[in-house]
Amino acid sequence: MSTQPRTEADSPAESRADRSFNRSMLVKLVVVACLMFGFGFALVPMYRAICQITGINNLVQRDATAREAKNTQVDMSRTVSIEFDANARGPLGFKPEQHSLDVHPGEVTTVMYEVSNEQARIVKAQAIPSYAPKVATEYFRKIECFCFTQQTLQANETKRMPVVFVVDPKLPKDVKTITLSYTFFELNTPAPATDAATQQTGATAAGAVRNPA
Template sequence: MSTQQDDSRVDRSFNRSMLFKLFVVAAMMFGFGFALVPMYRAICQITGINNLVQRDVGVREAKNTQVDASRTVSIELDANARGPLQFKPEQSSLDIHPGEVMTVMYQVTNEQSRTVKAQAIPSYAPKQATEYFKKIECFCFTQQTLAPNETKRMPVVFVVDPKLPKDVKTITLSYTFFELDAPKSVAKGT
């Protein structure tokens, strides 16, 4: 009988030890999960990946840029909306000189009787123009909250770098504005 008690104590001791080890592993996995977010952000910042909506930091110091008045670039403005939003630029195109700081306005309307949170994601064409199109201020840098039936005018302040290749005569700036955290019935389209 003493052997059974010894075996039972060994089993309990083993079980407690295993339970402790499992708690430690679970806590480490939980901590690692939280550590992934700042690690992901740091990697994205270093590599330049996934930075479509980040502010172009060096542009604010470039207030005295050289304007290249010898050439004109056409900027075409496009807007798309996903969800219960009406979204459009106030003008469809404009001609600018590289190096000239410009402001264009977009308008978004929440057509729902509920508050909507939304985010805009920019894209550029041709792709090679992306690195030369510098946004100083943009509504795409932050999420937008629109009250029921609210309309907002939102600016984009930008400059096209004079180093833009000479063969690029037109740049299309397109935004897709989409609802965040859409109700499941809206997200499914029912």
């Protein structure tokens, strides 16, 4: 099979084809980059929409009706026992300052939680609440809560954080006890540390091989 020599006449055409291909690839890469950038911004409203549909949004944001609940009449004829629980995922110490409390529906109550960063580095974390029984979720109104925002703890820092809440008087009469449980999740994970000592040892060993005594 014979090959024809490449002529100078072919070069401009091939060059134009190459430039056209490069432009096409550049446009595609720009489009992909824009789509990825836009998708990153779309995650926030998508997350909010999912939360609104599933009701998860009520767990980590200030209750819209908390102010109204705060102004309701206290039902002194009834007592609800609130139990407090705490869990941590990551290098955090986390606990409530009291494990249970009896409240009257409609009564504004404040409890404190303590979280401590047990690492010699900054830790960012988010607390997610849960309730038992599940029916109590819509009647437990959080007015102020550390779970509304991400928390940043400096190295070896300890914080006391309040939860201000009201139990809605409309809570079903058969619910006598509500368990409020928080789980703290670390949001930032430490970047892989460069093993400088290993690199230095390797460099020293390589130098010794190149320059034997």
